[in-house]
Amino acid sequence: xxxxxxxxxxxxxxxxxxxxxxxxxxxxxxxxxxxxxxxxxxxxxxxxxxxxxxxxxxxxxxxxxxxxxxxxxxxxxxxxxxxxxxxxxxxxxxxxxxxxxxxxxxxxxx
Numbered sequence: 809x810x811x812x813x814x815x816x817x818x819x820x821x822x823x824x825x826x827x828x829x830x831x832x833x834x835x836x837x838x839x840x841x842x843x844x845x846x847x848x849x850x851x852x853x854x855x856x857x858x859x860x861x862x863x864x865x866x867x868x869x870x871x872x873x874x875x876x877x878x879x880x881x882x883x884x885x886x887x888x889x890x891x892x893x894x895x896x897x898x899x900x901x902x903x904x905x906x907x908x909x910x911x912x913x914x915x916x917x918x
Contacts, residue, residue: 815898818890825865830872834879835859837866 824841831837835855839845841862848856860879867876868887876884 812898812902815895815902818895818898821865822869825862825869828862828866830863830866830870830875830879834863837863 828837828840831839835849836845836859838861846856846859848854849859857880861883864876864880864883865887867873867879868884873884876887
């Protein structure tokens with residue numbers, strides 16, 4: 809049940825990103841969903857780590873990895889881990905009915 813929820817959440821996130829146009833400012837794409845402007849940005853003038861998450865996802869689903877990297881390098885790596893390791897793992901666990909737990913996490917990463 810948990811694996812299905814994780815996989816579904818990831819699918820929803822990527823489906824939303826497909827519908828969004830990446831912001832040319834490299835942040836603020838979330839405003840297309842009706843969310844307010846980042847309060848941290850308003851108060852400090854600095855972008856918070858979350859300011860460009862949806863922009864990065866919007867670039868990734870379009871295959872624009874270089875633009876995603878320029879927007880948020882750490883987030884681009886996180887997206888790769890989610891897409892290449894976590895998502896297939898949750899789908900496989902869902903189909904097999906086996907737990908996500910393993911005694912050898914290093915082998916799973918390989």
